[in-house]
Structures are given as structure tokens and as C-alpha cells.
Amino acid sequence: MFINSQANAFCLPGGKVGVTNSLFKFTANDAELATVIGHEIGHAIARHGGERMTQGMVQQAGAQAIAYSTKEAVYVTAFGLLSNVGAILPYSRVHEYEADYIGLMLMAKAGYYPRAAISFWKKFGKGDNDWQIRELLSTHPMSKKRLEEMEALQQKAREYYDQAPQKHGFGEQL
Numbered sequence: 783m784f785i786n787s788q789a790n791a792f793c794l795p796g797g798k799v800g801v802t803n804s805l806f807k808f809t810a811n812d813a814e815l816a817t818v819i820g821h822e823i824g825h826a827i828a829r830h831g832g833e834r835m836t837q838g839m840v841q842q843a844g845a846q847a848i849a850y851s852t853k854e855a856v857y858v859t860a861f862g863l864l865s866n867v868g869a870i871l872p873y874s875r876v877h878e879y880e881a882d883y884i885g886l887m888l889m890a891k892a893g894y895y896p897r898a899a900i901s902f903w904k905k906f907g908k909g910d911n912d913w914q915i916r917e918l919l920s921t922h923p924m925s926k927k928r929l930e931e932m933e934a935l936q937q938k939a940r941e942y943y944d945q946a947p948q949k950h951g952f953g954e955q956l
């Protein structure tokens with residue numbers, strides 16, 4: 783978790799997925815958090831990084847160089863990583879659909895109720911005027927079509943959920 787006033791989630795080179803503390807204001811429960819993390823893992827698995835990652839790695843190296851020269855290394859590194867994310871181009875619509883698909887199936891397999899994806903993105907997509915989520919929306923463009931696609935995938939995701947060895951439902955309220 784990174785400390786930042788922007789609610790954001792991202793994947794980093796090497797397959798690490800991060801969320802900022804402010805994102806928790808927008809996630810009602812574990813299943814909604816699993817939605818965001820699953821979506822980011824989806825981008826990583828489908829290797830949507832490419833040029834975006836290369837650009838990110840250069841900036842990350844720069845941020846780390848700054849970090850080592852200060853005592854607040856961890857904080858500065860985190861800040862540097864987050865400022866990359868803002869500079870990186872948005873994912874394409876096709877990449878968003880793919881990440882939504884993978885994310886939904888992953889969260890369901892992990893035993894989180896897949897309907898939480900709908901409630902989370904619906905809530906998030908409405909927040910265009912909220913400065914705290916502008917960053918996440920700018921890198922992950924939201925649309926009515928995305929919600930319709932996620933709705934259409936519910937049955938398939940539900941089958942994975944039914945087979946999950948451990949079921950958490952919506953998990954804990956956050």
C-alpha cells in the first residue's frame with residue numbers, strides 16, 4: 783500500500799500490484815478490493831505493460847536514485863512510483879476488457895463474489911468529478927459498455943465462484 787491522496791491501483795515491473803491508501807475510501811468490502819487487484823493482475827498477466835512498463839522502469843530508476851540519497855527512502859520511492867503512474871498513457875479499451883475478464887475470473891476463483899465488480903466500477907465510474915479518483919479513471923477509462931461486458935460475464939464468473947474451495951462472499955466490510 784502506498785500513501786497518496788489519489789485513489790489508485792497499478793501494476794509494476796516484476797508483477798507487483800499496488801494500491802494507494804485512498805482507494806480504501808471507495809471499496810466497501812474485500813470483494814471490491816479483490817476487483818481492483820484482480821483487474822491489475824489481469825493487465826500484468828496479459829502483458830499489457832510493453833512500452834508503458836519500459837517508460838515506468840526508467841522513471842522508477844530515477845525515483846530510487848533520489849530515494850537512496852534521503853533518509854525517507856521508502857516514502858520517496860513510493861512517491862516516485864506513483865508519479866510515474868500519472869505520466870503513463872491510458873490502457874486501450876481492448877486492454878480494459880481483457881483485464882476486466884481476467885480480474886473477474888480470478889476474484890471468483892479466489893472465492894470473492896463476482897457481483898462486487900459491478901458495484902465497484904459502477905460507483906467508481908460515476909465519480910468523474912471527484913479529484914481523488916481522476917488518476918485511476920484516466921489510466922483505466924470507464925464506460926457503460928465495460929459494465930455491460932462485466933454483467934454478461936457474471937454467469938461464467940459465478941461458475942468459478944461456485945467451485946472455489948474457500949468462499950468469502952463479499953468478505954469483510956472495509
Ligand SMILES: [Zn+2]
Binds near residue numbers: 821881921
Ligand atoms: Zn485497467
